[in-house]
Amino acid sequence: MIRTAHVNGVDLSYREEGDPAAPTLVLLHGRTADHNNWNPFIRRFAERFHVIAPDLRGHGASERPGRYELPDMAEDVVALLGALGVDQAILIGHSLGGVVAYHLAMNHPERVSLLVLEDPPAPVPHERPALVDDSPMMVETERQIVSPDPAWAEGLKRVTAPTLVLAGGPASHVIAEPLADLIPGAKLVTIGVGHLIHADAPEEFWAAVGRFLE
Template identity: 65%
Template sequence: MIREAHANGIKLVYREEGDPTAPPLLLIHGRTANHNDWNGITQHFAARYHVIALDLRGHGASDYPGSYELPEMAEDVVALLDHLGIGRATLVGHSLGGIVAYHLAMNHPDRVERLVLEDAPPPLPIPNRPPIVEDDSTGFDWRMVHGTEPQLVSPDPAWLTGLGRITAPTLVLSGGELSHVRAEEVAARIPGAKLVTINVGHLIHTAARGRFLQAVDAFLDG
């Protein structure tokens, strides 16, 4: 079921699956994707969770407000949880969605039951990153790409410290040597985080769906 909410001053579109009385599990897609990135994943979790897969601001059918600060994107998710009457949720975030998820977990520890970060970039400077070149891709706001890029390349140093404030049990999935992301740097800074490497590159949940689901299930059941 596709729904929309007015949350944190913008329209957020989201998809709901599963029993609304089951434990809530929120899926947060990566940059330039949308809730459809989780097709095939939502159905698996909907067997025992109330699954919510949103379009982040600047993506899909949600609003394109022009401002794309990563901590503010995390506040959007908190506002969506408030709209849905959800106190605590398990968060699963891929790439940029993982950054949004760890900002939420560091700033609102009381709202996160468990945290799964799929190949999420650490808040460390990225040297020699090539500039963004626009193409004819649609379905997202190019201003979001340009607005988030400086925050990825030269993140606020306080964000690295913030990872140490995360209290939720955390699973970090790394795409290994085939990925451009060093997710193990995230795991090293979150207290007690478990690191699992699936050496298929950045898009673990599509390149190795079965192994992705097996790792997440084992963590959530643990």
């Protein structure tokens, strides 16, 4: 079911499936996508979990407030969980959604029981090709991705949830592997199909995540 909540000063659209009494699992999509990016998996996860799949601010049917600081995007999700009465959740985030997920996990470690990061950019400085899309969301998020606050890498030490980092290997344009060293005890699994692991290798993604969630 698609719903909308006003949280942290913005209207967020989200899809909710599964038994609300089951453990909550939050799916966070990548940049320029929305909750529909997870459609092949939502019902499968909903067999075991209370699934929440929001459209991040600036995406899908959610509000475009003109401010796209990555820590704020994480606070949107925290506020959504609070509005839904959820104290703790499993987080699975792809790309930008993975960045949002690790910000949430390092700033609110008590809110995250398990953390799955699918090929998100690690908070280390790096160069990338110039953007074609000059929308505020793209420009602001790209600035933070290529030149992250140095405190973010240090902040990852505060993550307490068991963490799985899925990297897309050399075919990916994203540098995710350093996350496994920055997050205490994190496990790194490489599925060498590039950045869109859950789309291009869905059964490998499902198997790796399933083993971790067990």
